[in-house]
Amino acid sequence: xxxxxxxxxxxxxxxxxxxxxxxxxxxxxxESRTEPIEPNSLPTQDVRQIPSPAPExxxxxxxxxGAPAKEAPESEPKEDTASVVAAQPNTEASPTSAAxxxxxxxxxxxxxxxxxxxxxxxxxEKKPEEPWCPEVLIPLLPWAQQAQADYEHNDTKELRHAxxxxxxxxxxxxxxxxxxxxxxxxxxxxxGDDFLVVAVSDGxxxxxxxxxxxxxxxxxxxxxxxxxxxxxxxxxxxxxxxxLKNMIGHQMVLTIHDIVKWFIDELAPKSGAKPKDFRCTLLxxxxxxxxxxxxxxxxxxxxxxxxxLRRDGSATRHGESDSGEFSGEVTSFIPDTNAPEHSQKxxxxxxxxxxxxxxxxxxxVEDPFYPLDKNSAVIFHELYHNLPGxxxxxxxxxxNSAIGSVLDKDGADALAAWLGFxxxxxxxxxxxxxxxxxxxxxxxxxxxxxxxx
Amino acid sequence: xxxRLPVYILADCSGSMSGxxxxxxxxxxxxxxxxxxxxxxxVESAYLSVITFDSSARQVVPLTEVAAFNPPDLQASxxxxxxxxxxxxxxxxxxxxxxxxxxxxxxxxxxxxxxxDGNPTDSWQSYASxxxxxxxxxANIIAVGCGDGVDTxxxxxxxxxxxxxxxxxxxxxxxxxxxxxxxxxxxxxxCGAAPDAAAGGVxxxxxxxxxxxxx
Numbered sequence: 001x002x003x004x005x006x007x008x009x010x011x012x013x014x015x016x017x018x019x020x021x022x023x024x025x026x027x028x029x030x031e032s033r034t035e036p037i038e039p040n041s042l043p044t045q046d047v048r049q050i051p052s053p054a055p056e057x058x059x060x061x062x063x064x065x066g067a068p069a070k071e072a073p074e075s076e077p078k079e080d081t082a083s084v085v086a087a088q089p090n091t092e093a094s095p096t097s098a099a100x101x102x103x104x105x106x107x108x109x110x111x112x113x114x115x116x117x118x119x120x121x122x123x124x125e126k127k128p129e130e131p132w133c134p135e136v137l138i139p140l141l142p143w144a145q146q147a148q149a150d151y152e153h154n155d156t157k158e159l160r161h162a163x164x165x166x167x168x169x170x171x172x173x174x175x176x177x178x179x180x181x182x183x184x185x186x187x188x189x190x191x192g193d194d195f196l197v198v199a200v201s202d203g204x205x206x207x208x209x210x211x212x213x214x215x216x217x218x219x220x221x222x223x224x225x226x227x228x229x230x231x232x233x234x235x236x237x238x239x240x241x242x243x244l245k246n247m248i249g250h251q252m253v254l255t256i257h258d259i260v261k262w263f264i265d266e267l268a269p270k271s272g273a274k275p276k277d278f279r280c281t282l283l284x285x286x287x288x289x290x291x292x293x294x295x296x297x298x299x300x301x302x303x304x305x306x307x308x309l310r311r312d313g314s315a316t317r318h319g320e321s322d323s324g325e326f327s328g329e330v331t332s333f334i335p336d337t338n339a340p341e342h343s344q345k346x347x348x349x350x351x352x353x354x355x356x357x358x359x360x361x362x363x364x365v366e367d368p369f370y371p372l373d374k375n376s377a378v379i380f381h382e383l384y385h386n387l388p389g390x391x392x393x394x395x396x397x398x399x400n401s402a403i404g405s406v407l408d409k410d411g412a413d414a415l416a417a418w419l420g421f422x423x424x425x426x427x428x429x430x431x432x433x434x435x436x437x438x439x440x441x442x443x444x445x446x447x448x449x450x451x452x453x
Numbered sequence: 454x455x456x457r458l459p460v461y462i463l464a465d466c467s468g469s470m471s472g473x474x475x476x477x478x479x480x481x482x483x484x485x486x487x488x489x490x491x492x493x494x495x496v497e498s499a500y501l502s503v504i505t506f507d508s509s510a511r512q513v514v515p516l517t518e519v520a521a522f523n524p525p526d527l528q529a530s531x532x533x534x535x536x537x538x539x540x541x542x543x544x545x546x547x548x549x550x551x552x553x554x555x556x557x558x559x560x561x562x563x564x565x566x567x568x569x570d571g572n573p574t575d576s577w578q579s580y581a582s583x584x585x586x587x588x589x590x591x592a593n594i595i596a597v598g599c600g601d602g603v604d605t606x607x608x609x610x611x612x613x614x615x616x617x618x619x620x621x622x623x624x625x626x627x628x629x630x631x632x633x634x635x636x637x638x639x640x641x642x643x644c645g646a647a648p649d650a651a652a653g654g655v656x657x658x659x660x661x662x663x664x665x666x667x668x
Contacts, residue, residue, distance in 0.1 A: 118486065118487040118490040118491065119490065120490050120493070120496045120519070120520045121490060121491045121492060121493045121496060122493055123493045124493075174493070175494055175642055178493060178494070179642065205642070367456070367558055370557065370558045371555055371556055371557070374556075423455070424455045424497055425455035425456050425457070425497045425498045426455075426456075427494060427497070
């Protein structure tokens with residue numbers, strides 16, 4: 001269904017009625033592939049004399065039985081496993097010949113049957129064998145043992161604070177579950193009297209300890225910025241808007257720089273790992289309110305996105321999706337040396353007065369809902385207005401059952417249920433953090449909007 | 454639209470492949486299909502196409518999802534029109550592989566396995582050069598020469614990733630196609646970013662005994 005709504009025209013029709021999921025290609029089980037029973041045509045050039053022993057075929061190939069009636073030359077391998085019907089005169093005739101008296105020996109008949117079609121595998125959920133935190137890292141990460149004890153494949157959290165509410169869910173993807181691997185997405189937040197720091201990180205697939213990277217990054221970034229806010233409180237209170245914004249933005253980049261440096265100079269060498277073994281993305285949001293000012297800043301390294309819902313109901317994304325022409329070509333990760341520079345370029349200040357809610361999502365949510373400038377509205381609508389039943393929405397994402405209110409107390413469970421959506425080929429870890437005004441705007445009519453200039 | 458991992462097999466069906474080698478290649482493609490069917494990630498994302506070349510080239514199986522793929526029958530005869538095969542590959546990828554646009558996520562970068570036992574008999578250099586320069590569709594190309602008659606320096610002009618299959622026995626081909634399966638499943642398992650994508654290469658699993666990497 002086309003979700004394009006003209007600018008300024010509110011619509012509630014963002015959710016398609018319960019529609020059938022796209023039909024899977026059906027493999028006709030009765031279709032058979034018979035091998036041609038004819039001699040190979042002789043090569044006209046490049047003739048190479050290849051001695052022809054019995055061809056190497058799968059172990060189940062039937063033994064050669066004398067005088068087969070089949071005309072095929074020797075080079076036609078019997079890869080079909082159940083093809084030889086009879087080795088001797090067959091008194092057990094085929095059903096159709098029941099009425100025929102067998103007075104003559106029947107030559108064995110080899111009926112080439114196609115090999116059985118393999119059945120497509122289904123997803124399994126397996127427990128990882130490796131501990132969440134590798135032995136060698138435990139002495140270097142004092143919090144790791146507790147984090148390991150607390151680790152769950154699927155996790156939720158919520159917080160009401162200073163006129164905002166945060167609700168988050170993270171979920172191990174089917175891919176990792178099937179391969180008996182840990183979730184590599186992580187999130188964390190810290191809250192003080194007048195500030196919130198929220199981070200989401202996605203460990204890069206194929207980087208061995210990226211789950212440690214993402215857990216460490218989110219924990220350290222939020223922790224260090226929290227400490228900085230607590231220490232700088234008096235100074236920040238004096239600043240005007242521009243200075244406050246610049247100071248916080250600068251500190252965000254500096255903190256990223258410090259963490260990159262720590263991975264490279266401390267954690268990697270002391271554990272014998274390479275920095276790239278910890279590679280992960282980062283989405284970072286900082287909100288701060290002083291007596292006179294209110295500031296909201298975001299920055300990112302790698303993919304994932306920020307969704308923005310304005311008080312007028314318009315919804316869009318912020319942030320350029322960091323991927324190339326083909327899926328999966330991210331240009332920077334923590335702790336690459338270019339990460340601080342990337343985060344500097346990506347810093348953005350948002351008008352808090354206009355803002356109703358913000359989403360921070362890893363690419364496990366970004367990709368199924370792509371493009372997010374259009375489909376952020378679909379997500380916000382589903383979170384703000386519940387799902388009455390199973391539905392496939394305008395982004396082609398399928399929810400299997402009704403979902404309760406995310407905005408109420410214990411809405412984290414509803415958010416976790418929302419995160420269980422289905423879309424073919426989308427099997428990555430998923431993380432979503434919703435930051436919204438508390439109380440949320442009642443009856444907000446949500447529509448897609450072009451990004452603000 | 455789902456994001457797919459396109460996989461192209463380019464199989465040399467020239468006369469010198471006739472007999473055991475072509476049968477082994479046929480069997481190998483069956484094995485590849487079967488292995489991919491046992492991996493749910495490949496079932497969802499991998500799409501297979503087979504291009505054969507002898508005196509000319511043809512796409513015997515267009516890009517097809519794993520569950521609907523039928524391993525093709527192959528016959529061997531004729532010369533080695535590698536140039537025609539490369540040109541056909543370029544055309545097929547242009548038509549079949551989806552790029553990321555404002556509206557949809559593109560396919561993963563295609564994987565191409567080129568298998569040949571001899572040297573090209575047609576004009577191939579300009580197509581090889583295009584492919585080497587990632588034009589118009591960047592792809593991860595792995596060229597595999599088999600037997601004694603192949604000139605790997607030619608393959609090196611198509612891609613940096615060149616392997617050599619020393620003997621053409623059924624076991625050799627079976628091991629090769631098993632390795633192809635691993636490469637596809639590992640690639641399709643990279644649901645996040647592939648950090649080495651920028652470097653151009655795909656992380657190949659180590660080749661089995663009997664297959665050597667040509668430096």
